[in-house]
Amino acid sequence: MPAPRTPKPFPGIRPFGNPLLLMAPGLVFLLCIGLAPVILTVVLSFWRSSIFGTTPDFQFGNYARILAEPVYWQLLVHTLRVALVTTLACLVIGYPLAWFLSTRPNRTKVIWLIAIFVPFWISYVVRTFAWLPILGVNGLINSTLIRIGVIDAPLDWLLYTSGTTYLGLVYVYILFMTLPIYLSLQRLDPLVISAAADLGARPSSILRRVILPLTLPGVLSGSLMVFLLSISAYVTPRLLGGPSGVMFGTIVADQFLTSNNWAFGAALATSLMLVIILVLSLMAMIPPVRRAMLSN
Amino acid sequence: MKSFNLDRRQFLAGSAGLVATSMAAPAGVLAQSQSISALMPGVLLPESLRGPAEAATGAAIENLPYVSPTDTVAKLLAPGAQGRYDLINNMMNFVTEPLMAADALQPLDLSKVPNWDQLSPYWQSQAVMKDGEVYMIPCMWAYDSVLYNKDFIPEDDEVTQSWGVMFDDRYAGRIAPRDDAYQMITLTALHLGVEEPATMSRSDIKEIQAFLISKKANFRTLWSSFGEAVNLMSSQEVWAMVGWMPMRLALQKQGMNVTNNWPSEGLMTFQNGLFIPKGSQKTDLAHAAANFFISQEYASELAKLMDYGVTNEAVINGFSQETIDRVGYDIFDRGVKTYPYTWPAEMDAWIEAWNSFKVA
Incomplete structure (x- = not known):
């Protein structure tokens, strides 16, 4: 029996030209703009740097130093934890928000979408700074609570704690979770939900067995974006996190900007990249995740 | 609506006229079209001093992004860096040793820096010298x-x-x-x-x-x-x-x-010094700019705006006792x-x- 033919992606449209040539501009862009800096970073990680310059070499001293110094591993674990918690928090908040958006009537949906987008038209650094007068000892929340007699003295823990770091990161990255889930929900056929209900499925069962599996690609896409953005974040933790507001990205930046040790900075960046690849590979081994990744 | 019709002959005539006009322009106008590449913390070239600095130099001062003393050294010692920078103002405590060891600076021609004579004797003695020639001139301290x-x-x-x-x-x-x-x-x-x-x-x-x-x-x-x-x-x-x-x-x-x-x-x-890297093609302009950055005008304005210590003797002598006490200009004394x-x-x-x- 002959194997079934793969359906044409664009039925009715005749292809023209050599596909490889047509793809050439995109491929050249990807190789030159996308991959070249990554390759350069990996190559640089084997070079030698002193504070006054970098010289070509091929040695593993930078990686040996990363393995030998516990501070880098501790920071890596801390960074992974922050990124994971931020992703989960964004998911828990972003999914209901996306559901809310997708279930609005068309007339009001636009208004809600604009309302959610507007803060993101401002630089995220500025938006992060905006938390300082809100959460500070003399900030809006403390002043209000003191004025209405709920507290006698300002609450110090509102700002410059790990909790504030999470708050800032979730605030900055929530849109990257909400939007893909919203698009998945928009594509969800309401008749499927009706059919499940008609067949006697309870609401919790419909959510668990129908809606969540069908929107999993959106959830995965959002989670991936938030995780990758959070793992490389360093401005928000530094501004809001207090003395412990440090992430792996901070020490990478320190190597480039303060100690001028580009080779070691490149080794740190490469290590982070390898850990991210490892985490994503492990995630891809989970069957539902794998199915969603391979599906259209 | 009125429209302009310009044929080729008129265009060429107009262009020739513009070229002739620009050639006849005074030297000062031409000077403004020149520029030097500087590397200094932005705080040492505040907007209120940019105009006077450029007028005294006779050129625009393009202050390239400043990161840190180590970054400055790295930039100056990088392959192909010669000629990229004309004037640097940086922390002498950190950059003197590596730059002098690498022979990366050129000696300053003090005849082109007449304000050198206005430096206090103490700050003249703090200049970086080698074989009787001056390589770095202190311009502020803090x-x-x-x-x-x-x-x-x-x-x-x-x-x-x-x-x-x-x-x-x-x-x-x-x-x-x-x-x-x-x-x-x-x-x-x-x-x-x-x-x-x-x-x-x-x-x-x-x-x-x-x-x-x-x-x-x-x-x-x-x-x-x-x-x-x-x-x-x-x-x-x-x-x-x-x-x-x-x-x-x-x-x-x-x-x-x-x-x-x-x-x-x-x-x-710490103290900051002015120096000209080897390879600069605009040394006359760089000297003129350096001369301004140790002038009375610059020093008095910098002290007023930032409270920084300065090296110009007339400005140092002009501080009131109240200012000296408040800022601590006399810490060494x-x-x-x-x-x-x-x-x-x-x-x-x-x-x-x-x-x-x-x-x-």
Whole structure:
């Protein structure tokens, strides 16, 4: 029996030209703009740097130093934890928000979408700074609570704690979770939900067995974006996190900007990249995740 | 609507006229079309001084992005860097040794820097010289100390006259160190009795790191920029922090009851110098700019705007006693113990120790 033919992606449209040539501009862009800096970073990680310059070499001293110094591993674990918690928090908040958006009537949906987008038209650094007068000892929340007699003295823990770091990161990255889930929900056929209900499925069962599996690609896409953005974040933790507001990205930046040790900075960046690849590979081994990744 | 019709003949005639006009323009107009590439902290070329600086130079001053002294050295020693920069203003304490060792600077022609004669004899003696020629001219100096709010930390508290105010448990939660490995480890080492922090051994650095970690709960947050630091004090989020002279001025101008300490263990000082890298093709213009940056006009304005110490003798002599007392321009005369910034031999270990403190 002959194997079934793969359906044409664009039925009715005749292809023209050599596909490889047509793809050439995109491929050249990807190789030159996308991959070249990554390759350069990996190559640089084997070079030698002193504070006054970098010289070509091929040695593993930078990686040996990363393995030998516990501070880098501790920071890596801390960074992974922050990124994971931020992703989960964004998911828990972003999914209901996306559901809310997708279930609005068309007339009001636009208004809600604009309302959610507007803060993101401002630089995220500025938006992060905006938390300082809100959460500070003399900030809006403390002043209000003191004025209405709920507290006698300002609450110090509102700002410059790990909790504030999470708050800032979730605030900055929530849109990257909400939007893909919203698009998945928009594509969800309401008749499927009706059919499940008609067949006697309870609401919790419909959510668990129908809606969540069908929107999993959106959830995965959002989670991936938030995780990758959070793992490389360093401005928000530094501004809001207090003395412990440090992430792996901070020490990478320190190597480039303060100690001028580009080779070691490149080794740190490469290590982070390898850990991210490892985490994503492990995630891809989970069957539902794998199915969603391979599906259209 | 009126339209313009321009044929080829008219266009060529017009163009020739424009060329002729530009050739006949005065030299000053031409000079404005020239530029030099400078590398200096933006705070040393404030907008109010850019116009006078460019007029005195006879060229636009393109101040390229400044990062740090080490970055400056790296830029100057990078392959192909020769000729890219015309004038540098940087921290002499950190850059002199590597740049002179690499023979990266050219001697200055003092006949093109007439304001050299206006420098105080002390600051002339601080110029970097080799084989009787001047390579770097000091143009400003400053110190870093603890800025504190007298409304919360009494001036007569003895600890204010020590780096120890940064670690005092009575002010826990109201202190802000700077997110800077060099400065924080230096001041902690000085506080713990290390005479020469720059030459500390790795075990000494570990001790400093342990002490900083033991005091971490006392710190509200770390600051890394001018605006962030000033905001921390003005919002009363913190009562004391390591700070710069212009920060103290900015806070006092806001009406804050802020002053600085004179740490008995040694006030951290540094001086900036002007120099011309080898390979500059615009040395005449660079000399003219350097001449302006040690002039009376520049020095008096810089002191007024930033509280920085200057090297021009007429400006130094013109300070009122009130200004000298307020700013501390006489620290060298009244015997305040100082510790000049010195680049540590084990800077990588310092950065690792500081990161360990932050991760702890």
